[in-house]
Amino acid sequence: METLTKKETIALRDKFIGKSCQLFFRKDPLKIVSAKGQYMFDERGDAYLDCINNVAHVGHCHPAVVKAGCEQMSTLNTNNRFLHDNIVLCAQRLVSTLPEELEVCFFVNSGSEANDLALRLAQIHTGNRHVIALEHAYHGHLTSLIDISHYKFNLPGGPAQREYVHVASCPDSYRGKFNDAKDEKSKIGELYANEIKDICDNVKTKFGEGMCAYIAESMLSCGGQVIPPPNYFENVYRHVRAAGGVCIADEVQVGFGRIGKHWWAFQQYDVVPDIVTMGKPMGNGHPVAAVITTRAVANSFLNTGVEYFNTYGGNPVSCAIANAVFDTIEKENLREHALVVGEYLLDSCQMLKKKHVCIGDVRGVGLFVGIEIVKDRNTREADYETATYIVSRMKEEHILLSVDGPDCNVIKLKPPMVFSKENVEDVVTTLDRILKEVRHNKEESFHQNRATRPIGASTEVIKETPNRKPGLDARIKSI
Amino acid sequence: METLTKKETIALRDKFIGKSCQLFFRKDPLKIVSAKGQYMFDERGDAYLDCINNVAHVGHCHPAVVKAGCEQMSTLNTNNRFLHDNIVLCAQRLVSTLPEELEVCFFVNSGSEANDLALRLAQIHTGNRHVIALEHAYHGHLTSLIDISHYKFNLPGGPAQREYVHVASCPDSYRGKFNDAKDEKSKIGELYANEIKDICDNVKTKFGEGMCAYIAESMLSCGGQVIPPPNYFENVYRHVRAAGGVCIADEVQVGFGRIGKHWWAFQQYDVVPDIVTMGKPMGNGHPVAAVITTRAVANSFLNTGVEYFNTYGGNPVSCAIANAVFDTIEKENLREHALVVGEYLLDSCQMLKKKHVCIGDVRGVGLFVGIEIVKDRNTREADYETATYIVSRMKEEHILLSVDGPDCNVIKLKPPMVFSKENVEDVVTTLDRILKEVRHNKEESFHQNRATRPIGASTEVIKETPNRKPGLDARIKSI
Structure with missing residues (x-):
């Protein structure tokens, strides 16, 4: 229930909430007072189509979820x-969706708590400390995770990179170090994986130590809606294990059937992680998360004799x-739904x-889709300005999107799983209209500036790593 | 709703839940299926009086709290x-209970997340790394907190103590390094605080560095229901600040009016922390917690330019x-209630x-009480066996207690705030009966063993630090 005017809410927020906690659309933030399914409603009752909230997995305020929560x-x-049925039944169910090696559960309150525990388990199990994470990856807000999240520590005001933290290139086949403009497509996964081997070898040479862990999202969210290429994880896991490390699949953002075909995004690949972390969609907004691991890893933890207690x-x-x-996922066939609607979204x-030439790449699986906005299809140079313009204009049209990726030029879609074909049509029709505006604006600008434009600049074929701006202030992202 | 037999629940728990997560009363654990106020009910409908669950602060399943949660x-x-009224009103309310310097809120999901953020804020604000925490203190289950929690890292299987972590004695006036058997009572606070000064001086000498933070619970829970003596915090804060550090009051277990007289336990002392963390009782079981700090500390965090985002x-x-x-605390006058019932509990x-001679010390404030069980009132030697026997017998009488402290000999009471005088009478009458059993058992044992007992051993007056067993395996504690 709304008790304050929007102005009052903003004033109290300015006064009492740490300003490091940022709003979406900061220039004109939204006050949301209710939500249902894939729609959010502001204080005037205006509806917004939510295309980004992967937490509200089975739809905002799903009645079956609310009922279960309230009854309990x-x-x-x-x-x-104390013994209770809910926890053991939940654990049994989670395990039933995973390869049989993954059989021991720890319940926590957030994806961050899950990833922190995963790293702790890895350290205890391997006795090593060196961690490999990916460029522009984000694994959570806790100290231990900021330290391994290039997305955070690489910011100008972020902490220094720790000696035990190693950053590998994001396996982005479109604008990454290895990409389909210059490399043989079938080799890209292996080329990226070789970097992991090099890191393991360097750690051995420099420190005389083995590896602790490789951690990566099974599909990269903050990294720019990236779907790693075939043979990437298979080779990475092999290299990491050969160096004594364990492999952690971070499914916090991408798990729980979002890809449709499988429950977990890592199941697209021929790998079995040693530790899987899951969170956000798990509670449809309620703080619940989990770590699932092998008996061997769990036993190493047990053998320390140190109890693990997590209050909630x-x-x-x-x-x-x-x-x-x-x-709900099962009863409403949401995985199948994600496949069907996701395919329609991708095709559209x-x-x-x-x-529209400003769209350089469209990629996705299930209800996880990225639209990469570029200045030029040949150079593949990121067009952050256009991407944020689109997101800002879409918000005016009451469609909520956001940008991701190191250059903030990838429009992401990971809507609640109840997203419909009609929603796809609304999004695509509106996007089409706004992209026409973009072209119109650019043509206007072209005619104004043609005299100063360097001829031929736009036809250069991409050969090297694109001109990234690592450390681009995350604040930019909240438009 | 119970869907499994207790045996089935145990079997599934054994199979799917990490064994590092331990049950209360492991030999005969309780299956609890419902709770109301200060009572918990097992699968047979048998009631247990809950004397330890400080999380269920206003009483298990309080209807007003459930209603608010369900409606939202x-x-x-x-x-x-997104802007919302609830967060800003909650922040305004929290700030209204605190000294005016503490005015900026960050919301998180658990006391652990709160303490992790508090340390991160301290590091960023001071630019230093050295942290002082107390002997046998516990601040949470995250990697950064295990590292500063002597209660955990000091276990045989715990991680090595970090160079930047410094452990000061627990300011326990009964069995601590300085105590009222050998030291002038009015000086004890200062004596313990001097240790903090020494640590700061040593850090300066050895590393040439200033301090980052001093963190302590305002009353020590795992440390053994310890109430720090007068002039302790006042002097500690002075020393820490003189060395460039900030002071963190961990109110996760002891806050929200439990002491009756004040909202926060640190308010018993003439100090204002730089950062206060709060958790457990805040959501009456729901995962919600907070960090509240000064504008100066919050601004240092803001100036890094690194956004803080916590999904839930x-x-x-x-x-x-x-x-x-x-x-509910206000409507039901629970702070006043805690004062009145707490006093009755303490007197009883x-x-x-x-x-009963096995009770060496009784201490408390509001509904936070400790009963220290000793082998001998003169030596003050901890009697872990008797303490755990009492807790085990009380459970058979359907009263839930537990032990705390480095020697696991302090029976702790920190019940839901709705605990009544009748509950006090039940606890005390039953305790009295069991303590008679203890005496009877001991007399039996005395008659059996008198020939072998070393004469005079029990009359030695305490002069030195009592014979603690630091690192006593935490597993012992779950009976």
Whole structure:
């Protein structure tokens, strides 16, 4: 219920909330007072189509999830030092979706808590400290995770890179170090994986040490909606394990059936991680997350004799909600739905690409899609200005999108799983209209500036790493 | 709702939940299926009086809290990148209970996330790294917190102590390094604080560096229900600040009016922390926690340019629940209630002490009470066996207690705030009966063993640090 005017809310927020916590659309932020399915409503009752909130996985305020949460809240909510059915049933269910090696669960409250525990398990199990993470990857807001998240520590005001942290290139086949403009497509996965081998070898040479862990999202979100190429993870896991490390699949943003075909995005590849972390969609907005690992890793942790206690982790309410999310995905065939609608979305975006030259690449699987905006299809130079213009204009049209990637030029779509074909049509039609505006604006600008434009500059074929701006202030991203 | 037999629940827990997550009463764990107020109910409907769950602050499943949570869950639950009234009203309310310097809030999901952020803020603000924490203190399950929690890293299987972590003695006036058996009572606070000065001086000498932070619970929970003596914090804060550090008050376990007289336990002392962390009781079981700091510290964080985003932190449901907890504390006068019932509890336990020699010390404030079990009142030697026997017997009598402190000999009481005088009478009457059993058992044992008992051993007056067993495996604690 709204009790303050928007102006009052802004004033109190300015006064009492740390300004490091940033709003979407800072120049004209949204006050959202309710939500249903894939729609959010502001204080005037105006609806916005939510294309980015992967947390509201089965749809905002899904009645079955709310019911499960409320019933359990009014019955019992306590810690997991008491036996309870919800936690064990949730664990059984999670394990049933995974390869059989992944069989031991730890429940926590957030994806960050999950990744922190995953790293701790890896350190204890391997006895090593060196961690490989990817360029522009983000794994959470905790100290241990800022330290391995290039997306954060690489910012001008971020902490110094730790000696034990190693950054490998993002396996982006479009604008990455290795890409399909200059490299043989079938080799790209292996080329990126070789970097991991080099890091392992260097650690051995320089420190005389083995590896602790390789951690990566199974598809890269902050990295720019990147889907790693075939043979990447297969080779990476081989190199990391040969160096004594374990492999962590971060499924916090991309898991729980978003890709449609599988429950987990890593299942697209022929790999079995040693540790999987999951979060955001798990509670449809409720703080619940988990770490699932092998018996061997769990036993190493047990053998330290140090108890692991997480006050709210796996409490009956969190697990009732997680179980209801599972039920809903199954009952409403949301994985199949994600496949069908996702394919329609991808095809429709590919059609847009044919019409609009500023779209350099369209990629996706299930309801995880990225539209890469470039200045020139040949140079593949990122066009951050156009991407943010589009997002800003789409917001005026009541469609919520955002940008991601190191150059903030990738428009991301990872909507609640109930996103419909009609929603796709709304998004694509509106995008088409705005992209026409963009072209019109550019043509205007071209006619104004043609005298000063360097001829031929736009036809250079990409050969090297594109001109990235690593460390581009994350603040830019909130438009 | 129970869907499995207790045996089945245990079997699934064994199979799917990491064994580092331990149950209370491991030999005969409880399956709890519902709870109300200060009572928990097992699968047979048997009631247990909950004397330890400080999370269920206003009583398990309080209807006003459940109602607030459910209404908000069915309306909106999203991240704080959108404006919302609940978060700003919650922040305003938290700030209103604190000294005016503490005015900027960050919302997170757990006390652990709060303490991690507090340390990060301290590091950024001071530019230093050296942290002082207390002996046997526990600040959370995250890597950064295990590293500063002597209670964890000091275990045989714990991680090595980090160079930047410094452990000061627990300011325990009964069995600590300085105590009222050998030191002038009015000087004890200063004596313990001098240790902090020494650490700061040593850091300066050895590393040429200033301090980052001093972190302590305002009353020590895992440390053994310890209430720091007068002039302790006042002197500590002075020393730490003189060395360039900030002072963090960890109110995760002891805050939200538990002490009755004040909202926060640090307010018993004449100090204003730079950072306060709060958690457990805040959501009455729901994962919500907060960090509140000064404008200066928040500005240092802001000036890094690194955004802080916590997916669920400060979401409308978490804040609706926190606001309802506040409302309930006020509407039901729970702070005054904690004062009155707490005093009755303390007096009743003091009466028990007069009757039973195994009680060495009774201490408390509000609904935070510790009963220290000793082998001998003169030596003050910890009696872990008797303490755990009592807790185990009390459980058979359906009263839930547990032990804390480095020697696991302090019986702790920190019940939900709705704990009544009748509950106190039940606890004390039952304790009295069990303590008689203890005496009877001991007399039996004495008669059996008198020939071998070293004469005079029990009359030695305490002069030195009592014979602690640092690093006593935490597993022992779950009986």
